[in-house]
Amino acid sequence: MTSVGPHRELATPVPMSPLVSSMRAAVAALAAAGVASPRSDAEELAAYVTGEPRRRLAPTATMTPADLERFAELVARRVARVPLQHLVGTVGFRYLTLAVGPGVFIPRPETETVVGWALDAVRTAGWTRPICVDLCTGSGAIALALAQELPGARVHAVERDPGALAWAARNIAAQGFTDADGRVILHHADVGIEPAGCGLGDGREPVATVATVARELAGLFGRVDLVVSNPPYLWDDERDLVEPEVGKHDPPAALWAGPDGLAGVRAVAQVAGGLLRDGGQLVIEHSDRHGLAAPALLHALDCWDDVRDHPDLAGRARFVSASRRPRTGPETGR
Numbered sequence: 001m002t003s004v005g006p007h008r009e010l011a012t013p014v015p016m017s018p019l020v021s022s023m024r025a026a027v028a029a030l031a032a033a034g035v036a037s038p039r040s041d042a043e044e045l046a047a048y049v050t051g052e053p054r055r056r057l058a059p060t061a062t063m064t065p066a067d068l069e070r071f072a073e074l075v076a077r078r079v080a081r082v083p084l085q086h087l088v089g090t091v092g093f094r095y096l097t098l099a100v101g102p103g104v105f106i107p108r109p110e111t112e113t114v115v116g117w118a119l120d121a122v123r124t125a126g127w128t129r130p131i132c133v134d135l136c137t138g139s140g141a142i143a144l145a146l147a148q149e150l151p152g153a154r155v156h157a158v159e160r161d162p163g164a165l166a167w168a169a170r171n172i173a174a175q176g177f178t179d180a181d182g183r184v185i186l187h188h189a190d191v192g193i194e195p196a197g198c199g200l201g202d203g204r205e206p207v208a209t210v211a212t213v214a215r216e217l218a219g220l221f222g223r224v225d226l227v228v229s230n231p232p233y234l235w236d237d238e239r240d241l242v243e244p245e246v247g248k249h250d251p252p253a254a255l256w257a258g259p260d261g262l263a264g265v266r267a268v269a270q271v272a273g274g275l276l277r278d279g280g281q282l283v284i285e286h287s288d289r290h291g292l293a294a295p296a297l298l299h300a301l302d303c304w305d306d307v308r309d310h311p312d313l314a315g316r317a318r319f320v321s322a323s324r325r326p327r328t329g330p331e332t333g334r
């Protein structure tokens, strides 16, 4: 035993309560509230409160009264459909743990598949020092995954919303990327999603967006190897269909993309057509309702070759890829 000096006081033992009954009540309350994965969420919250990894929470686990109270508070907020990730403050994305909370879109597992495809494309092409752009970066998830998994890459992350931008800056710093190393460069800029595509969803008028990305990324036009984007892509008619975690907690500008859900895809495809060098790769995530419309949109823009749509792990149409057709004349693409 280590010595703690002459005035050591004997610690009063804290009474411990079995977790099992609180857990059972939590799972029942979460299920009744319509939470899709009640057991998993209850275990995540218990793990968060105790600081134990979820896999090590034994059926016989106990909690202090303070922890039990904290657990009950968090379960009540989850019952009110606050996203789990907001309660624990983080989300896993590929090999990253990212900070998230109110004001930023929570990265989704399907976007990991999009990034996986983009990484494969870069590796297959043999690009060892690619210039990459993540349009609509939100938390910085795509940009940071590219930078982490492509050690030679330089990644530009673009976001319009100041709130999301602050989360991206925080995540970039937390991963150890700095202005000095220039590996991940954050840009406050607008890709020019049409007004109908960025309604606030709360009765206020849509925000008119003015594309500033051409000015902000001027030096990159025609030089970029890879553009990846997960833009807003929900249809206006889905407003009453989304889960409360989405409709009430993801920022509206991250979700809504006009009557056909394509305002974001359209803007990104146009900006990417200017940014990419000939033969550069574009990957855009879209709604599972866009399996035909997103490729058709790229074909109509007339600057893309090898347009292909791809399913996610659940087999739903999820993202479109294309290669920048070689420019033939004095076209700038802006």
Ligand SMILES: C[S@@+](CC[C@H](N)C(=O)[O-])C[C@H]1O[C@@H](n2cnc3c(N)ncnc32)[C@H](O)[C@@H]1O
Pocket (backbone or CB within 6 Å): 105, 106, 107, 108, 111, 135, 136, 137, 138, 139, 140, 141, 142, 158, 159, 160, 161, 164, 189, 190, 191, 192, 193, 198, 209, 229, 230, 231, 232, 233, 251, 253, 254, 255
């Ligand atoms: C669906 S979220 C995706 C965030 C992140 N890429 C991810 O996958 O988790 C879309 C993001 O686009 C941003 N956004 C919306 N309109 C924009 C615009 N006109 N210019 C730039 N970013 C925009 C939103 O603020 C939001 O962060």
